Amino acid sequence: MVSDDPNVGLAIGLTTAAGFATVIGGGLACLCDPDNHSLLAGCLAMAAGVMVYVSFIEIFPEATNLFHESGTFNSDHAFMMTTLVYFVGNGLCLVADVLTQLWMSRKKSKASENRE
Template sequence: MISVSDGQVYTAFAVTLFAGLATVVGGGLVLFLKKPNFRLLAFGLAFAAGAMIYVSLTEILNKSIASFSLDFDEKTGFAFGTFAFLLGVILVLLLDRFVPNPHDTIETHSAKGVSSPQLLRTGMLTLFAISAHNLPEGLATFFATLESPALGAPLAVAIAIHNVPEGVAIALPVYMATGRKDYALWASLVSGLAEPLGAALGYFILAPYMSETVYGLIFGVIGGVMVYLALDELLPTAKRYSEGHETVYGLVSGMAALASSLVIFKFIQ
């Protein structure tokens, strides 16, 4: 069994909470900004996608393989790590199939011709769907930080960027339906808290069974989940908001920023 200190657990929860609360930032944008900058949003979403893809394929997957290899031989560890990665893709694909994540975020919600009850229902359904998708993201952030803050921190930043437009998607219809700023902010907050909830559930369920094999399984699944989210949610949404090359610039910038941060952490550790 792998032992971790209370300090490591608290740090991991704090980082996960930071990422989750970014949905409140999105809720605030609905209330205080008249017109969002869609090109900046496209760049930010693609930036987050680039960071998530890079860290998943270069760090998280490798940690999965390394963990499996400590309990098995190198070839078996590589095979198990690869299969765990694919399992993560399949699991989030099934989640997306049965609980579709709304990809509309800002401009697709219009008050014209839509009644307040319909808007409120849209907001509540969006809240439920996004909260369900935030559970595995919280688990990913928590265990990545638990293993290494140098790995978890940049991943948390990428997920936080991803959570901002999700907060917009929740808060906008609620605000339009009720006219209450506090209701809109509370709705975005509830969705964000799903991430530390996912971390807590995962930790308390898996803590008694922590071993190198379990770590390998967790990191493999996390890697698959992150890559799927980046390719299926972030990049298509970024492309929809883009007016030029913001998606490509953001993708490359996200990879470069994540790679640079990992190099820096290697030298200061």
């Protein structure tokens, strides 16, 4: 299905540029010194920052608008629900991170016990 919208070309161009940026970033990660953990950590932090920026600038207002358009919430309550869902999502990510760290530390300790 082809759209007659004049922004289709821009959307395809931006998507292609994002794909190339991913390929270039992956290639640079392979070319870097594997012992230089600070470079990889910095690149990952920058990528995370871009994702958070996109979330706040584009997705957050759109989510607020969709909550409002549902008819269940007025504009103030829609903003509060969007904020609540955002922080609940952050909390779930934190729980997942803690559980992953616990799981990996137990796995590592079991592996060291099996070696002995």
